[in-house]
Amino acid sequence: MLVFAASDKGGTGRSVTSANLAYRSALAGDDVCFLDFDFGSPTATAVFDLPVGDLDVRETGLHSYLRGAIGTPHRVDVWTRTEHSDLRDRPSGSGRLVLFPGDRSGGEFVTGDDQLHRCVDLVLRLKREFDMIVVDLSAGRSYAMDLVLAATAPRGGLDRLKRRWLVFHRWTHQHVRAAAELTFGERGILRAGELLGHRPEELDGSIRFVRAAVADLDSPLWAQVTPAQYAWLRQCDQRLEQLAAVLGIGESRVLASIPLEPVLQWQERLITDEDVFDRRIADHGTLDSLDGLTRRLYDDSHWGEL
Protein backbone atom coordinates (compact mmCIF):
# COMPACT_ATOMS: atom_id res chain seq x y z
CA MET A 1 0.00 0.00 0.00
CA LEU A 2 1.13 3.51 -0.87
CA VAL A 3 0.29 6.17 1.70
CA PHE A 4 0.69 9.84 0.80
CA ALA A 5 0.98 12.27 3.70
CA ALA A 6 -0.02 15.76 2.60
CA SER A 7 -0.94 19.05 4.23
CA ASP A 8 -1.55 22.55 3.01
CA LYS A 9 0.36 24.27 5.75
CA GLY A 10 3.69 23.49 7.38
CA GLY A 11 3.87 22.44 11.01
CA THR A 12 0.66 20.41 10.86
CA GLY A 13 2.05 17.24 12.42
CA ARG A 14 2.31 15.54 9.01
CA SER A 15 5.86 14.14 9.41
CA VAL A 16 5.68 13.23 13.08
CA THR A 17 2.30 11.54 12.79
CA SER A 18 3.15 9.66 9.60
CA ALA A 19 6.51 8.55 11.04
CA ASN A 20 4.61 7.21 14.07
CA LEU A 21 2.20 5.51 11.70
CA ALA A 22 5.13 3.85 9.90
CA TYR A 23 6.62 2.79 13.24
CA ARG A 24 3.38 1.29 14.56
CA SER A 25 2.74 -0.55 11.30
CA ALA A 26 6.25 -2.04 11.49
CA LEU A 27 5.64 -3.00 15.12
CA ALA A 28 2.49 -4.80 14.00
CA GLY A 29 4.60 -6.90 11.62
CA ASP A 30 4.52 -5.07 8.30
CA ASP A 31 7.64 -4.24 6.31
CA VAL A 32 7.48 -0.47 6.05
CA CYS A 33 9.53 2.21 4.33
CA PHE A 34 9.27 5.94 4.74
CA LEU A 35 10.19 8.20 1.81
CA ASP A 36 11.01 11.80 2.66
CA PHE A 37 9.48 13.57 -0.34
CA ASP A 38 9.37 16.86 1.53
CA PHE A 39 11.76 18.31 -1.04
CA GLY A 40 11.90 21.76 0.50
CA SER A 41 12.51 20.68 4.08
CA PRO A 42 13.54 17.02 4.34
CA THR A 43 13.75 16.67 8.10
CA ALA A 44 11.91 13.41 8.75
CA THR A 45 15.20 11.75 9.79
CA ALA A 46 15.21 13.54 13.14
CA VAL A 47 11.90 11.94 14.16
CA PHE A 48 13.53 8.51 13.95
CA ASP A 49 16.37 9.62 16.23
CA LEU A 50 19.15 8.81 13.83
CA PRO A 51 22.77 9.71 14.60
CA VAL A 52 24.07 12.99 13.19
CA GLY A 53 26.07 11.19 10.48
CA ASP A 54 22.90 9.59 9.13
CA LEU A 55 21.18 12.95 9.03
CA ASP A 56 23.92 14.44 6.92
CA VAL A 57 22.87 12.90 3.61
CA ARG A 58 24.13 15.25 0.90
CA GLU A 59 24.48 13.68 -2.50
CA THR A 60 22.97 10.27 -1.96
CA GLY A 61 19.40 11.01 -0.90
CA LEU A 62 16.09 11.11 -2.73
CA HIS A 63 16.80 14.51 -4.30
CA SER A 64 19.94 13.19 -5.97
CA TYR A 65 18.18 10.00 -7.01
CA LEU A 66 15.22 11.78 -8.59
CA ARG A 67 17.54 14.18 -10.39
CA GLY A 68 19.39 11.25 -11.90
CA ALA A 69 22.73 11.79 -10.15
CA ILE A 70 22.66 8.32 -8.53
CA GLY A 71 21.01 5.03 -9.38
CA THR A 72 19.82 4.04 -5.91
CA PRO A 73 18.96 6.37 -3.05
CA HIS A 74 20.51 6.00 0.37
CA ARG A 75 18.51 3.93 2.83
CA VAL A 76 18.71 3.74 6.59
CA ASP A 77 17.63 0.73 8.60
CA VAL A 78 15.90 2.44 11.51
CA TRP A 79 15.99 -0.51 13.94
CA THR A 80 19.78 -0.81 13.73
CA ARG A 81 20.77 2.85 13.30
CA THR A 82 18.44 4.68 15.67
CA GLU A 83 19.71 6.18 18.91
CA HIS A 84 16.26 5.81 20.46
CA SER A 85 16.88 3.19 23.16
CA ASP A 86 13.35 1.72 22.90
CA LEU A 87 13.81 0.98 19.23
CA ARG A 88 17.33 -0.42 19.17
CA ASP A 89 16.28 -4.03 19.78
CA ARG A 90 13.87 -4.79 17.05
CA PRO A 91 10.86 -6.38 18.76
CA SER A 92 10.17 -9.95 17.74
CA GLY A 93 7.37 -10.18 15.23
CA SER A 94 7.98 -6.69 13.92
CA GLY A 95 8.59 -5.90 10.28
CA ARG A 96 11.35 -3.88 8.68
CA LEU A 97 11.44 -0.14 9.13
CA VAL A 98 13.54 1.68 6.55
CA LEU A 99 13.92 5.39 5.91
CA PHE A 100 14.85 6.95 2.57
CA PRO A 101 16.05 10.45 3.49
CA GLY A 102 16.09 13.49 1.28
CA ASP A 103 19.38 15.32 0.64
CA ARG A 104 20.10 17.70 3.45
CA SER A 105 21.04 20.55 1.15
CA GLY A 106 18.17 19.76 -1.22
CA GLY A 107 15.39 22.16 -2.04
CA GLU A 108 12.22 22.20 -4.13
CA PHE A 109 12.89 21.39 -7.78
CA VAL A 110 10.80 21.26 -10.91
CA THR A 111 9.88 17.76 -11.96
CA GLY A 112 9.45 16.39 -15.47
CA ASP A 113 9.27 13.06 -17.27
CA ASP A 114 12.70 11.93 -16.04
CA GLN A 115 11.75 12.41 -12.41
CA LEU A 116 8.43 10.70 -13.04
CA HIS A 117 10.14 7.62 -14.45
CA ARG A 118 12.62 7.49 -11.58
CA CYS A 119 9.85 7.88 -9.03
CA VAL A 120 7.80 5.08 -10.61
CA ASP A 121 10.84 2.85 -10.90
CA LEU A 122 11.77 3.34 -7.25
CA VAL A 123 8.27 2.67 -5.93
CA LEU A 124 7.88 -0.44 -8.09
CA ARG A 125 11.16 -1.75 -6.72
CA LEU A 126 10.17 -0.95 -3.15
CA LYS A 127 6.79 -2.55 -3.61
CA ARG A 128 8.52 -5.93 -3.91
CA GLU A 129 10.23 -5.40 -0.57
CA PHE A 130 7.69 -3.54 1.54
CA ASP A 131 4.03 -3.91 2.51
CA MET A 132 3.63 -0.23 3.17
CA ILE A 133 5.34 2.77 1.56
CA VAL A 134 4.72 6.04 3.37
CA VAL A 135 5.50 9.16 1.33
CA ASP A 136 5.86 12.40 3.28
CA LEU A 137 5.14 15.18 0.76
CA SER A 138 6.12 18.85 0.88
CA ALA A 139 3.46 21.16 2.31
CA GLY A 140 0.98 22.72 -0.08
CA ARG A 141 0.45 22.01 -3.74
CA SER A 142 4.06 21.14 -4.41
CA TYR A 143 6.18 19.59 -7.16
CA ALA A 144 6.34 16.48 -5.01
CA MET A 145 2.56 16.25 -4.96
CA ASP A 146 2.27 16.78 -8.71
CA LEU A 147 4.89 14.09 -9.23
CA VAL A 148 3.01 11.43 -7.28
CA LEU A 149 -0.32 12.47 -8.76
CA ALA A 150 1.18 11.93 -12.22
CA ALA A 151 2.74 8.62 -11.16
CA THR A 152 -0.57 7.27 -9.83
CA ALA A 153 -2.71 8.56 -12.73
CA PRO A 154 -3.98 6.03 -15.30
CA ARG A 155 -0.96 4.71 -17.21
CA GLY A 156 1.31 6.69 -14.89
CA GLY A 157 3.06 3.53 -13.80
CA LEU A 158 1.75 3.25 -10.24
CA ASP A 159 -1.93 3.24 -11.10
CA ARG A 160 -2.40 -0.39 -10.06
CA LEU A 161 -1.08 0.10 -6.55
CA LYS A 162 -3.45 0.47 -3.63
CA ARG A 163 -3.04 4.01 -2.37
CA ARG A 164 -4.39 6.26 0.29
CA TRP A 165 -4.07 9.96 0.86
CA LEU A 166 -3.94 11.48 4.31
CA VAL A 167 -4.40 15.25 4.55
CA PHE A 168 -3.13 16.53 7.88
CA HIS A 169 -4.31 19.70 9.55
CA ARG A 170 -4.37 21.31 12.94
CA TRP A 171 -7.61 22.07 14.66
CA THR A 172 -7.86 25.79 13.97
CA HIS A 173 -10.04 27.86 11.67
CA GLN A 174 -7.22 28.61 9.25
CA HIS A 175 -5.96 25.03 9.12
CA VAL A 176 -9.41 23.57 8.51
CA ARG A 177 -9.98 25.98 5.63
CA ALA A 178 -6.51 25.29 4.21
CA ALA A 179 -6.95 21.51 4.31
CA ALA A 180 -10.29 21.79 2.49
CA GLU A 181 -8.77 24.14 -0.08
CA LEU A 182 -5.83 21.81 -0.69
CA THR A 183 -8.27 18.99 -1.36
CA PHE A 184 -11.26 20.54 -3.09
CA GLY A 185 -9.97 23.98 -4.21
CA GLU A 186 -9.30 25.27 -7.71
CA ARG A 187 -5.61 24.33 -7.38
CA GLY A 188 -6.23 21.39 -5.09
CA ILE A 189 -5.51 17.65 -5.20
CA LEU A 190 -8.78 16.67 -6.88
CA ARG A 191 -8.57 19.28 -9.62
CA ALA A 192 -4.88 18.56 -10.26
CA GLY A 193 -5.61 14.83 -10.33
CA GLU A 194 -8.50 15.26 -12.74
CA LEU A 195 -6.28 17.20 -15.15
CA LEU A 196 -3.85 14.27 -15.07
CA GLY A 197 -6.59 11.77 -15.87
CA HIS A 198 -7.57 10.53 -12.39
CA ARG A 199 -11.20 9.59 -11.97
CA PRO A 200 -12.43 12.28 -9.53
CA GLU A 201 -14.68 10.01 -7.45
CA GLU A 202 -11.92 7.41 -7.11
CA LEU A 203 -9.32 9.96 -6.07
CA ASP A 204 -11.79 11.63 -3.72
CA GLY A 205 -12.56 8.25 -2.16
CA SER A 206 -8.86 7.70 -1.43
CA ILE A 207 -8.55 10.87 0.68
CA ARG A 208 -9.09 11.09 4.44
CA PHE A 209 -8.21 13.78 6.95
CA VAL A 210 -6.09 13.56 10.05
CA ARG A 211 -6.53 16.21 12.69
CA ALA A 212 -3.33 16.66 14.67
CA ALA A 213 -2.63 18.19 18.06
CA VAL A 214 -6.31 18.50 18.93
CA ALA A 215 -7.01 19.70 22.45
CA ASP A 216 -9.25 17.20 24.22
CA LEU A 217 -11.39 19.42 26.39
CA ASP A 218 -12.36 16.47 28.60
CA SER A 219 -8.75 15.88 29.57
CA PRO A 220 -7.50 16.95 33.03
CA LEU A 221 -5.09 19.31 31.23
CA TRP A 222 -7.96 21.78 30.97
CA ALA A 223 -9.15 21.48 34.57
CA GLN A 224 -7.29 24.68 35.49
CA VAL A 225 -9.02 27.03 33.08
CA THR A 226 -11.79 29.34 34.27
CA PRO A 227 -15.44 28.49 33.49
CA ALA A 228 -15.54 31.41 31.02
CA GLN A 229 -12.42 30.14 29.21
CA TYR A 230 -13.79 26.61 29.15
CA ALA A 231 -17.13 27.72 27.70
CA TRP A 232 -15.29 29.70 25.03
CA LEU A 233 -13.09 26.74 24.12
CA ARG A 234 -16.12 24.45 23.83
CA GLN A 235 -17.82 26.94 21.57
CA CYS A 236 -14.72 27.18 19.35
CA ASP A 237 -14.56 23.41 19.14
CA GLN A 238 -18.20 23.19 18.06
CA ARG A 239 -17.80 25.96 15.51
CA LEU A 240 -14.77 24.23 14.04
CA GLU A 241 -16.73 21.00 13.80
CA GLN A 242 -19.48 22.84 11.92
CA LEU A 243 -16.98 24.55 9.63
CA ALA A 244 -15.25 21.26 8.87
CA ALA A 245 -18.60 19.62 8.04
CA VAL A 246 -19.61 22.47 5.71
CA LEU A 247 -16.26 22.29 3.92
CA GLY A 248 -16.54 18.53 3.40
CA ILE A 249 -13.90 17.49 5.92
CA GLY A 250 -16.23 16.67 8.79
CA GLU A 251 -16.16 13.58 10.95
CA SER A 252 -17.18 11.11 8.28
CA ARG A 253 -13.98 11.95 6.38
CA VAL A 254 -11.70 11.95 9.42
CA LEU A 255 -9.49 8.89 9.79
CA ALA A 256 -8.07 9.96 13.14
CA SER A 257 -7.81 12.82 15.51
CA ILE A 258 -4.48 12.85 17.35
CA PRO A 259 -4.65 14.60 20.72
CA LEU A 260 -2.42 17.45 21.71
CA GLU A 261 0.46 15.46 23.17
CA PRO A 262 2.79 17.28 25.56
CA VAL A 263 5.78 15.10 24.57
CA LEU A 264 5.31 15.98 20.89
CA GLN A 265 4.97 19.63 21.69
CA TRP A 266 8.49 19.49 23.06
CA GLN A 267 10.09 17.01 20.74
CA GLU A 268 9.51 15.53 17.30
CA ARG A 269 9.73 11.81 18.06
CA LEU A 270 8.20 8.38 17.97
CA ILE A 271 5.89 7.66 20.87
CA THR A 272 6.68 4.21 22.26
CA ASP A 273 4.78 1.92 24.60
CA GLU A 274 7.59 2.53 27.12
CA ASP A 275 6.87 6.29 26.96
CA VAL A 276 3.31 5.59 28.03
CA PHE A 277 3.50 2.59 30.36
CA ASP A 278 7.02 2.72 31.91
CA ARG A 279 8.20 6.33 31.84
CA ARG A 280 4.64 7.67 31.90
CA ILE A 281 5.63 10.76 29.96
CA ALA A 282 3.19 10.37 27.08
CA ASP A 283 -0.58 10.05 27.21
CA HIS A 284 -2.39 6.79 26.72
CA GLY A 285 -4.87 8.57 24.44
CA THR A 286 -2.07 9.51 22.03
CA LEU A 287 -1.02 5.89 21.63
CA ASP A 288 -4.65 4.82 21.22
CA SER A 289 -5.29 7.32 18.48
CA LEU A 290 -2.05 6.45 16.65
CA ASP A 291 -3.06 2.79 16.82
CA GLY A 292 -6.55 3.70 15.63
CA LEU A 293 -5.07 5.59 12.69
CA THR A 294 -2.90 2.59 11.76
CA ARG A 295 -5.81 0.14 12.07
CA ARG A 296 -8.26 2.23 10.05
CA LEU A 297 -5.73 2.78 7.32
CA TYR A 298 -5.81 -0.96 6.63
CA ASP A 299 -9.51 -1.45 7.29
CA ASP A 300 -11.33 -1.37 3.97
CA SER A 301 -14.65 -0.59 5.65
CA HIS A 302 -13.34 2.94 6.29
CA TRP A 303 -12.52 3.38 2.64
CA GLY A 304 -15.71 2.49 0.80
CA GLU A 305 -14.97 0.62 -2.38
CA LEU A 306 -11.25 1.33 -2.58
Ligand SMILES: Nc1ncnc2c1ncn2[C@@H]1O[C@H](COP(=O)(O)OP(=O)(O)OP(=O)(O)O)[C@@H](O)[C@H]1O
Ligand atom coordinates in the same frame (compact mmCIF):
# COMPACT_ATOMS: atom_id res chain seq x y z
N1 LIG B 1 -0.26 15.50 18.42
C1 LIG B 1 0.63 16.47 18.64
N2 LIG B 1 0.64 17.16 19.80
C2 LIG B 1 1.53 18.15 20.02
N3 LIG B 1 2.48 18.52 19.14
C3 LIG B 1 2.53 17.86 17.98
C4 LIG B 1 1.61 16.81 17.64
N4 LIG B 1 1.93 16.35 16.41
C5 LIG B 1 2.99 17.06 15.99
N5 LIG B 1 3.36 17.96 16.91
C6 LIG B 1 4.48 18.89 16.85
O1 LIG B 1 4.18 19.89 15.90
C7 LIG B 1 5.35 20.30 15.20
C8 LIG B 1 5.13 20.15 13.71
O2 LIG B 1 4.98 18.78 13.42
P1 LIG B 1 5.62 18.15 12.08
O3 LIG B 1 7.02 18.54 11.93
O4 LIG B 1 5.26 16.71 12.06
O5 LIG B 1 4.71 18.93 11.02
P2 LIG B 1 4.88 19.00 9.44
O6 LIG B 1 3.49 19.26 8.94
O7 LIG B 1 5.58 17.82 8.93
O8 LIG B 1 5.76 20.31 9.29
P3 LIG B 1 6.72 20.76 8.07
O9 LIG B 1 5.82 21.30 7.01
O10 LIG B 1 7.59 21.80 8.69
O11 LIG B 1 7.45 19.55 7.59
C9 LIG B 1 6.48 19.42 15.73
O12 LIG B 1 7.18 20.13 16.72
C10 LIG B 1 5.74 18.23 16.33
O13 LIG B 1 6.46 17.58 17.35
Ligand SMILES: [Mg+2]
Ligand atom coordinates in the same frame (compact mmCIF):
# COMPACT_ATOMS: atom_id res chain seq x y z
MG1 LIG C 1 7.44 17.66 7.99
